[in-house]
Amino acid sequence: MVRQVIGQPRQAVETLPAYRPGKAASQAEEEHGITGAIKLASNETPWGPVPAVTAILAQSVSTINRYADHRAAALRERLASWVGLAPEQVTVGCGSVGILQQLFLSYVDPGDEVVYPWRSFEVYPVFTQLASGVEVATPLVDHIADLDAVAAAVASKTKLIVLANPNNPTGTARPISEIGNLLQQVPNDVIVVLDEAYHEFMNPALGDPVTDLLPQFANLVILRTFSKAQGLAALRIGYAMAAPELIETLDKTLPPFAVNGLAQIAAMASIDAHDQVMERVELIKAERSRVVAALRDRGYVVPEPEANFVWLPLGQTTDEVHLELERAGVVTRPFPGEGIRVTVSTPDENDRFLAAL
Ligand SMILES: Cc1ncc(COP(=O)(O)O)c(C=O)c1O
Structure with missing residues (x-):
């Protein structure tokens, strides 16, 4: 087929590699001619949402002929009282990545610098390039962000710092106290984004930026997700907590009705069922300890995980190990030449991974 050229994308877009999501189990089955593959590649929860959420979603499907509340006022109220903030200090978006993109749209002009430790979440360089910003990547030390290097990388053109923690x-x-030390060193016109997509899986002793940092730092934005x-990944809903002025700016860039009605309803029901959600988190954390211990017993280097996945820094053997795991029906996320990321799942699925490895 002859490909017709229609229009000229901006150079930033034309040279952008497409976002590469984790491979579906069905795709691996097709590629390798196998059955019964499992997906441990996208850090999802293995179970559907808690029963109360499933029930209210089923009841609410018939309402989707109507646009939902663009401002998600009821959810914001509920969220705010849940996290102990004022409704003006929270907003919601189309996944936490949606809010992250709004932050880039709000604060990064062409040529502005965006600082983040690297390796980190793949969308950070994508959003930087889309905004025609300039990436300033600081190295990790022992697989963990080096916050001194981040502070040292801040310059007059820095607009955003993005930290995924975990x-x-x-x-x-x-620890959140170390992020506080970084904030002390950063000029207050630089926005610091703390991406806490995996907050619930962290050791609470590391601190909570909502109580420990937000009251002091008006340039801090905390992102979390449902x-x-x-377990609401496919509904696309995340939230941000920050000073009211910052939230107001963010709200200007939310595409109309980007937070769908079912997502709003499910998020509220999920907050109501938070104890049940945390019971599941505890199951994953217990499995995480078991998987890490098993891996370390076998001589693997495993940095201490605070999220629902483990990192195996396999270096040059990454591609081979990833491929063999996939042939054995265990789909993980490879970072060629660096390592594989493996989602912690049910005991059965974790055993499949350990056996295949
Ligand atoms: C660090 C980090 N932030 C954000 C997200 C995306 O979250 P959401 O589904 O809320 O857009 C992910 C998902 O993999 C992530 O790893």
Whole structure:
């Protein structure tokens, strides 16, 4: 087929590699001619949402002929009282990545610098390039963000700092007090984004930025999501917590009705069922300890995970191990030449991974 050229995309878009999601189990089955593959590649929860959420979703499907509340006022109220903030200090978006993209749209002009430790979540360089910003990547030390290097990388053109804590794909986290030390060193016109997609899986002793940092730092934005612990990944709903001025700016860039009605309803029901959600989180954390111990017993280096996945820094053997695991029906996420990221799942699925490895 002759490909017709229609229009000229912006150079930033034309040179952008497409986002590469984790491979579906069905795709691996097709590629390798196998059956019964399992997906441990996207840090999802293995179970559907808790029963109360499933029930209210079933009852609410018939309402989707109507646009939902663009401002998600009821959910914001519920969220705010849940996290102990004022409704003006929270907003919701189309997944936490949706809000992250709004932050880039709001704060990054062409040529502005965006600082983040690297390796980290793949969308950070994508959003930087889309905004025609300039990436300033600081190295990890022992698979964990080096916050001194981040502070040292801040310059007059820096607009955003993005920190995934816990980090994806290494799973490591810095104590919140250390992030506070970084904030002390950063000029207050630089926005610091703390991406806490895996917050619920962290050791609470590491601190909570909502209580420990937000009251002091008006340039801090905390992102969290209903995709991971709450099991609502496909509904696309995340939230941000920050000073009211920052939330107001963010709200200007939300595409109309980007937070769908079912997502709003499910998020509220999920907050109501938070104890049940956390029971599931505890199951995953217990499995995480078991998997890490088994791996370390076998001599693997495993950085201390604070999220629902483990990082195996396999270096040059990454591609081979990833491929063999996939042939054995265990789909993990490879980072060629660096390592594989493996989602912690049910005991059965974790055993499949350990056996295949
Ligand atoms: C660090 C990090 N932030 C954000 C997200 C995406 O979350 P959401 O589904 O809320 O867009 C992910 C998902 O993999 C992630 O690893």
